[in-house]
Amino acid sequence: MKKILAVDDSASMRQMVSFTLKTAGFDVTEAKDGSEALAIAKQQDFDAVISDVNMPIMDGITLIRELRTLPNYKFTPLLMLTTESGLEKKVEGKAAGATGWVVKPFNPEQLLAVIKKVIR
Amino acid sequence: MSIDLSQFFEVFFEESFEGLDTMEAELLNLVPGEEDLETINTIFRAAHSIKGGSGTFGFSSVADFTHVLETLLDQIRQGERELGTEHVNLLLKAVDCLRGLLAALQAEQDPDLTEADSLRMQFESVLGVKSDSQESISQSENQKPDSNTYQIDFKPHHHLFKTGNEPLYMIGELQELGDLETTVFYDEVPDITDLSSDECFLHWRFFLNTSRDESAIKEVFEWVEDDSDITIELCGGVFTDDDQISISKNSSDNIPQAIETETSKPVVVVPTSVKSPSNPISPAASTNKKTATTPESTSIRVGIDKVDSLINMVGELVITQAMLNQLSEQEITPATITSLQEGLAQLAHNTRDLQENVMRIRMLPINFVFSRFPRLVRDIAQKLNKQVELKLIGEQTELDKTVMEKISDPMVHLVRNSLDHGLETVEQRVLAGKDPVGTVTLNAFHQGGNIVIEIMDDGQGLNTQKIRSKAISNGLISADNSLSDDEINELIFMPGFSTMDKVSDLSGRGVGMDVVKRNIQSLNGSVEVTSAPGVGSTFTIRLPLTLAILDGQLVKVSQHTYIIPLISIVESLQIDIAKVSRVGKNLDVLRLRDEYIPILRLYDIFNHNNAIESLDKTLLVVVETDNQKVGLLVDDLLSQQQVVIKSLEANYHKVDGVSGATILGDGRVSLIVDISGLIKLSGLKKPGSQELSLEPSVALEAL
Numbered sequence: 001m002k003k004i005l006a007v008d009d010s011a012s013m014r015q016m017v018s019f020t021l022k023t024a025g026f027d028v029t030e031a032k033d034g035s036e037a038l039a040i041a042k043q044q045d046f047d048a049v050i051s052d053v054n055m056p057i058m059d060g061i062t063l064i065r066e067l068r069t070l071p072n073y074k075f076t077p078l079l080m081l082t083t084e085s086g087l088e089k090k091v092e093g094k095a096a097g098a099t100g101w102v103v104k105p106f107n108p109e110q111l112l113a114v115i116k117k118v119i120r
Numbered sequence: 121m122s123i124d125l126s127q128f129f130e131v132f133f134e135e136s137f138e139g140l141d142t143m144e145a146e147l148l149n150l151v152p153g154e155e156d157l158e159t160i161n162t163i164f165r166a167a168h169s170i171k172g173g174s175g176t177f178g179f180s181s182v183a184d185f186t187h188v189l190e191t192l193l194d195q196i197r198q199g200e201r202e203l204g205t206e207h208v209n210l211l212l213k214a215v216d217c218l219r220g221l222l223a224a225l226q227a228e229q230d231p232d233l234t235e236a237d238s239l240r241m242q243f244e245s246v247l248g249v250k251s252d253s254q255e256s257i258s259q260s261e262n263q264k265p266d267s268n269t270y271q272i273d274f275k276p277h278h279h280l281f282k283t284g285n286e287p288l289y290m291i292g293e294l295q296e297l298g299d300l301e302t303t304v305f306y307d308e309v310p311d312i313t314d315l316s317s318d319e320c321f322l323h324w325r326f327f328l329n330t331s332r333d334e335s336a337i338k339e340v341f342e343w344v345e346d347d348s349d350i351t352i353e354l355c356g357g358v359f360t361d362d363d364q365i366s367i368s369k370n371s372s373d374n375i376p377q378a379i380e381t382e383t384s385k386p387v388v389v390v391p392t393s394v395k396s397p398s399n400p401i402s403p404a405a406s407t408n409k410k411t412a413t414t415p416e417s418t419s420i421r422v423g424i425d426k427v428d429s430l431i432n433m434v435g436e437l438v439i440t441q442a443m444l445n446q447l448s449e450q451e452i453t454p455a456t457i458t459s460l461q462e463g464l465a466q467l468a469h470n471t472r473d474l475q476e477n478v479m480r481i482r483m484l485p486i487n488f489v490f491s492r493f494p495r496l497v498r499d500i501a502q503k504l505n506k507q508v509e510l511k512l513i514g515e516q517t518e519l520d521k522t523v524m525e526k527i528s529d530p531m532v533h534l535v536r537n538s539l540d541h542g543l544e545t546v547e548q549r550v551l552a553g554k555d556p557v558g559t560v561t562l563n564a565f566h567q568g569g570n571i572v573i574e575i576m577d578d579g580q581g582l583n584t585q586k587i588r589s590k591a592i593s594n595g596l597i598s599a600d601n602s603l604s605d606d607e608i609n610e611l612i613f614m615p616g617f618s619t620m621d622k623v624s625d626l627s628g629r630g631v632g633m634d635v636v637k638r639n640i641q642s643l644n645g646s647v648e649v650t651s652a653p654g655v656g657s658t659f660t661i662r663l664p665l666t667l668a669i670l671d672g673q674l675v676k677v678s679q680h681t682y683i684i685p686l687i688s689i690v691e692s693l694q695i696d697i698a699k700v701s702r703v704g705k706n707l708d709v710l711r712l713r714d715e716y717i718p719i720l721r722l723y724d725i726f727n728h729n730n731a732i733e734s735l736d737k738t739l740l741v742v743v744e745t746d747n748q749k750v751g752l753l754v755d756d757l758l759s760q761q762q763v764v765i766k767s768l769e770a771n772y773h774k775v776d777g778v779s780g781a782t783i784l785g786d787g788r789v790s791l792i793v794d795i796s797g798l799i800k801l802s803g804l805k806k807p808g809s810q811e812l813s814l815e816p817s818v819a820l821e822a823l
Contacts, residue, residue: 010169012132016176020123048284052172054165068282074318077284083172083190099284100343105175105183108123117289117343 001027002119003044007037007051007063008081013104017050017081020108021115034058038066041073048077048119050102053089061089061096068097077118125177132173133226137219139166141491144215148494152203155196160203163211164193170218182221185236188243189214195247210246212495214239267298267331271355274341275323276348285344287320293340298330327355422481430481433474440467475762479666483518486564486573489528490515493535493562500539507546507557508539514564519571520666526643527573527663530636534575534659535560537633542579542657552654554578566665570687573661582609582651609649610747613637641796643667644685644779646745662687670765672782672792674758675741678728683763683782683792684752688743692757695719697736708735710751717742717751720802722793725777745795750804752793765792777801 004026008014011032018028029046031037035058037051049067053060060080067073080093083104090101102114143166146159167190174182189211195201217235224231272294276287294300302324309321328337334352341350444463450456490512501508519527543549543558550556563574584605591597591611615634640647645663664670664687672683699711700719709716719740723729740751763782768775768791779794 010173011135012128012173015131016128023123054168075281075284083168094346104172117293118284
């Protein structure tokens with residue numbers, strides 16, 4: 001079973017993402033901010049990480065940048081969940097090493113379509 | 121796959137309301153011109169989460185509205201716009217408006233968007249933009265029914281894998297758009313000795329026959345457009361074979377990893393049939409009506425530590441119970457009796473601990489009430505054009521949830537009065553040589569089994585002279601009274617005071633204070649005021665920590681046991697008949713030091729027949745409420761204990777002079793005396809009048 005780390009400071013979004021991915025057959029671990037996610041990611045490997053951008057303590061872009069420096073996360077798909085429709089965040093995210101992004105609002109269908117772009 | 125999003129609604133609402141509280145609190149912390157970036161970030165994040173969640177869960181009215189405030193906050197955050205007081209005001213209004221929208225949605229009603237729309241227009245005029253919420257909706261709807269063939273050249277840069285992207289999956293996505301022919305080029309693959317598996321050396325040419333338009337193809341490569349060379353060209357409807365190396369058809373669903381194929385011979389992967397995208401589900405439209413939750417939550421959140429300690433206690437209780445059980449099976453000897461007594465003592469100890477801990481579950485920090493005041497104070501101060509600083513002390517002091525809910529309104533009233541009448545205007549303060557910014561302090565702390573809440577202001581204080589003259593003209597006191605200033609100040613709580621609208625202009629403290637006092641008393645609490653001219657006033661509210669349990673003094677009246685709240689008792693004494701004098705028809709008063717204490721005969725009031733002939737050497741319990749002392753005549757003092765209050769109103773009906781009932785250890789029901797009710801019942805007048813007189817006592821019928 002493919003493992004996904006879902007990171008969001010909003011409990012409802014986190015639950016929704018996690019539930020959707022679990023229903024689709026993924027093994028999902030949740031984290032509530034970047035720093036918690038980084039700590040978890042250092043302890044176990046994930047096939048993909050999907051993270052919100054705006055979070056307290058450590059934001060999603062910093063998380064992606066940190067993850068990319070880890071040997072185990074060199075090629076791992078790292079997706080950002082963002083409502084920023086502007087280019088700026090995407091560029092910033094890409095520069096940090098993000099694989100792609102999911103623009104909020106999205107429904108479970110769209111989320112799975114996006115996940116399918118990076119793992120199967 | 122279909123996922124019912126409504127299962128996440130409750131969490132969404134809960135965190136959105138929390139987010140709004142955070143926004144409000146942080147907005148109130150902002151000082152335009154000196155704003156702290158982290159505060160703005162926190163506000164932004166809260167708005168951002170609400171927008172993201174509401175969009176995802178299908179609450180588009182909230183999402184659309186939040187969009188404008190998010191935009192404004194983002195501009196401030198990015199330093200593109202300076203924060204002004206007008207922005208803070210607008211954002212605070214938006215917070216209120218969002219609360220209303222979310223509450224309506226939570227109650228599964230259609231929200232009223234009038235205010236949201238008008239606020240959104242205000243935001244848009246600040247932002248100088250038109251709403252763009254309609255923009256991205258109908259993009260995918262103008263699909264052309266006829267199909268076209270596109271030639272797509274896709275040449276990833278070598279580092280592509282390091283972005284976490286996988287060309288293979290993109291090819292899979294293209295296949296889902298239509299008929300795909302794929303050619304792979306391996307001309308850039310280096311010698312095996314130079315080959316790095318970290319890098320992508322392959323590139324591709326696709327011919328895609330699809331009914332979708334070019335944007336759908338672009339979307340496939342959206343994430344990698346900066347990491348590859350991509351060209352998409354429309355070619356006239358047929359496949360044009362060019363310099364492709366080979367084409368083979370492969371209908372297998374198992375596509376080999378691209379990273380593996382790069383070392384092998386050229387491979388072209390063209391699966392013919394690909395499953396169509398799974399059925400689209402309506403986003404959150406399937407609103408589930410089964411959970412018709414009321415907006416007012418009746419549940420409370422309890423810390424795990426509190427639950428853990430309860431579980432521990434129950435464990436202890438079970439052990440004690442087992443021990444007692446074992447003892448009951450043994451023969452009774454002096455030794456077993458000792459053990460039994462020990463066991464019972466332990467049981468008592470455990471029960472008390474358990475009781476305390478169960479009560480703690482209902483305890484919440486008073487911050488739940490305090491947190492509404494920064495906003496309130498800000499709004500009133502703006503309206504009154506005064507400068508006010510609010511200080512909160514003891515926000516973590518815990519209080520029973522039911523008490524908390526009921527104390528909020530009286531506190532709002534007192535705070536509003538402090539701002540309106542207590543604090544002076546900036547000019548007046550400067551003239552008086554005070555700091556132009558007035559201070560209102562809310563302070564909560566525990567004292568014994570009570571919580572004390574103080575509302576202090578450093579304003580002008582009560583004008584005792586004016587209160588006095590008003591009270592005289594109202595007939596509340598006579599002109600030759602000899603009341604102390606404190607006693608005069610207490611008059612503002614009298615009902616006669618508040619009903620006269622001129623009083624508020626004179627005394628400044630008149631409006632509705634009797635209601636405030638009554639509400640607090642209904643919680644078995646008290647309120648008093650102290651004031652010093654030019655220095656300020658302090659209102660002190662004293663409340664029991666909980667409404668469910670009371671520290672009581674058990675007293676014997678005739679054959680019955682009554683309970684007097686311990687908090688009201690001043691002292692108990694034996695009556696010295698020499699100090700008793702009769703006033704009026706049938707009221708005895710006891711001279712106690714400098715005071716005259718009216719004596720109330722409980723057996724008389726409660727219609728028990730064996731009246732005490734002589735007052736000499738009988739017991740008097742002196743109690744105080746509303747700054748009025750009375751003595752209750754009882755036959756005997758029994759023990760003091762905590763009693764669990766049962767409502768008479770709920771189980772029987774309201775009885776004057778009695779605030780509730782409890783069940784004693786022997787199973788009998790005992791009534792809890794309501795001191796202020798008793799005074800009312802006996803017809804004693806409030807202090808301030810020159811004489812105390814007892815009107816014909818009202819007989820108590822039902823008991």
